[in-house]
Amino acid sequence: MKRNIETIIYKENTEALAKIAKALGHPTRIAILKHLDKQSCCFTGDLVDVFPLAQSTISQHLKELKNAGLIQGELEPPKIKYCINPENWKAAKLLFQQFFE
Amino acid sequence: MKRNIETIIYKENTEALAKIAKALGHPTRIAILKHLDKQSCCFTGDLVDVFPLAQSTISQHLKELKNAGLIQGELEPPKIKYCINPENWKAAKLLFQQFFE
DNA sequence: TCGCTTAATCGTATATTTACGATAAGGGAT
DNA sequence: ATCCCTTATCGTAAATATACGATTAAGCGA
Numbered sequence: 372m373k374r375n376i377e378t379i380i381y382k383e384n385t386e387a388l389a390k391i392a393k394a395l396g397h398p399t400r401i402a403i404l405k406h407l408d409k410q411s412c413c414f415t416g417d418l419v420d421v422f423p424l425a426q427s428t429i430s431q432h433l434k435e436l437k438n439a440g441l442i443q444g445e446l447e448p449p450k451i452k453y454c455i456n457p458e459n460w461k462a463a464k465l466l467f468q469q470f471f472e
Numbered sequence: 473m474k475r476n477i478e479t480i481i482y483k484e485n486t487e488a489l490a491k492i493a494k495a496l497g498h499p500t501r502i503a504i505l506k507h508l509d510k511q512s513c514c515f516t517g518d519l520v521d522v523f524p525l526a527q528s529t530i531s532q533h534l535k536e537l538k539n540a541g542l543i544q545g546e547l548e549p550p551k552i553k554y555c556i557n558p559e560n561w562k563a564a565k566l567l568f569q570q571f572f573e
Numbered sequence: 574t575c576g577c578t579t580a581a582t583c584g585t586a587t588a589t590t591t592a593c594g595a596t597a598a599g600g601g602a603t
Numbered sequence: 604a605t606c607c608c609t610t611a612t613c614g615t616a617a618a619t620a621t622a623c624g625a626t627t628a629a630g631c632g633a
Binding site for chain 4: 414415416426427429430431433434444448449450451
């Protein structure tokens with residue numbers, strides 16, 4: 372592989388894309404994002420009611436989506452409101468768009 | 473969750489999307505697909521030369537991309553020519569498009 | 574038939590993912 | 604301070620993913 376700027380950007384995009392794709396690579400996380408998109412925001416507890424999974428498992432999936440930058444949590448005591456992260460969502464959209472042309 | 477047709481389609485799309493995303497969830501596989509896209513097709517050996525990975529590892533990644541339906545292999549003795557699967561590629565593109573709106 | 578080339582598969586080791594129940598942490602209210 | 608509600612984190616078990624070298628399989632040519 373060549374070591375020019377294009378290659379570096381190419382590689383960065385490759386890893387950025389893989390990271391997001393990995394976060395999207397589980398049905399529950401896709402479903403959570405669709406749910407968030409539909410309702411714009413929601414609380415962890417709402418998801419625990421909707422999905423047949425333990426609270427800790429949902430929390431773990433939310434953590435991964437947060438680590439990938441796709442969602443963000445906002446403290447709203449005693450709950451936490453999760454929303455899609457608009458900037459990163461748009462960035463992810465662009466990455467996939469350019470990947471698929 | 474409701475059990476109507478929409479929910480079933482929704483769920484199918486969710487799992488289809490997760491499956492493809494999972495296949496895309498590794499930098500090497502993204503890079504392989506970019507390479508295939510750039511050259512339209514290539515042989516396993518070409519990839520082994522490009523990536524610092526064992527032949528068996530490349531083969532394993534190709535297998536996963538094939539299982540996800542993103543690529544297809546064509547026998548061209550003594551080699552195997554891999555190309556992107558155009559129909560499934562288009563389907564994947566649509567799935568991501570509708571997912572990101 | 575016997576090699577040669579190419580790629581898949583096997584066997585294996587290690588790391589990561591996914592799920593759970595139990596526990597801890599944080600903020601409000603009493 | 605104590606309780607309650609909500610969510611994160613811990614500890615753990617089972618499954619899956621990732622990588623490698625070694626081996627097998629399939630096709631072609633000598």
